[in-house]
Amino acid sequence: MVWLQGSVLGHAMRESGVWTYGVVNLVHILGVASLFGSIVVLDLRLLGVWRTVALPSIVGTTVPVATFGFCTAALSGICLLATNATEYIGNPFLLVKFPAIAVGLMNVLVLSSLPSWKAIGHRELSRREHRQLAVAGGVSFTSWLTAVSAGRLIGYW
Numbered sequence: 001m002v003w004l005q006g007s008v009l010g011h012a013m014r015e016s017g018v019w020t021y022g023v024v025n026l027v028h029i030l031g032v033a034s035l036f037g038s039i040v041v042l043d044l045r046l047l048g049v050w051r052t053v054a055l056p057s058i059v060g061t062t063v064p065v066a067t068f069g070f071c072t073a074a075l076s077g078i079c080l081l082a083t084n085a086t087e088y089i090g091n092p093f094l095l096v097k098f099p100a101i102a103v104g105l106m107n108v109l110v111l112s113s114l115p116s117w118k119a120i121g122h123r124e125l126s127r128r129e130h131r132q133l134a135v136a137g138g139v140s141f142t143s144w145l146t147a148v149s150a151g152r153l154i155g156y157w
């Protein structure tokens with residue numbers, strides 16, 4: 001945290017005008033909104049909601065938006081953190097948020113390696129494969145909801 005705060009990024013965030021933090025925070029929220037707004041739709045579909053909507057259509061529209069949202073949130077988040085990184089030392093919500101993000105990302109890795117995920121749009125899935133996707137959807141929903149909630153609460157500690 002000390003290194004991050006003293007980095008070029010930390011200096012740039014603090015010394016480049018009074019609006020910098022506010023604008024980067026806005027970008028962070030737009031990233032979070034894109035990520036969470038799209039991932040919730042995908043997760044609920046994997047959990048079995050809106051079964052009449054074809055899974056390939058949902059995957060094709062939500063995954064690019066979620067990826068863009070995550071990259072935007074991560075890049076802007078590092079800038080926010082660098083501004084006053086040492087102030088967050090001991091903040092319990094940060095210690096909840098980052099592991100939750102890590103679990104969300106690991107779930108993406110596991111999900112995308114599953115044969116059932118790769119088979120979407122190519123063949124009918126078995127009941128067992130639908131259950132597998134539902135578990136991944138549940139883990140995803142829980143981890144991103146935890147990350148958003150802890151992220152929002154960081155500032156109140």
Ligand code: HEM
Pocket residue numbers: 025028029032035036070073074075076077078079080081082101144147148149151152153154155156
């Ligand atoms: C490397 C990734 C990330 C870093 C370093 C990061 C860091 C930060 C920091 C430093 C803040 C400001 C806390 C404050 O003082 O109020 C913040 C706010 C927030 N973050 Fe992140 N974040 C990251 C990714 C994410 C992701 C992926 C999500 C959502 C899933 C998220 C959700 C939020 C929310 C909801 C806020 C509150 C914004 C507000 O109320 O103004 N962050 N983040």
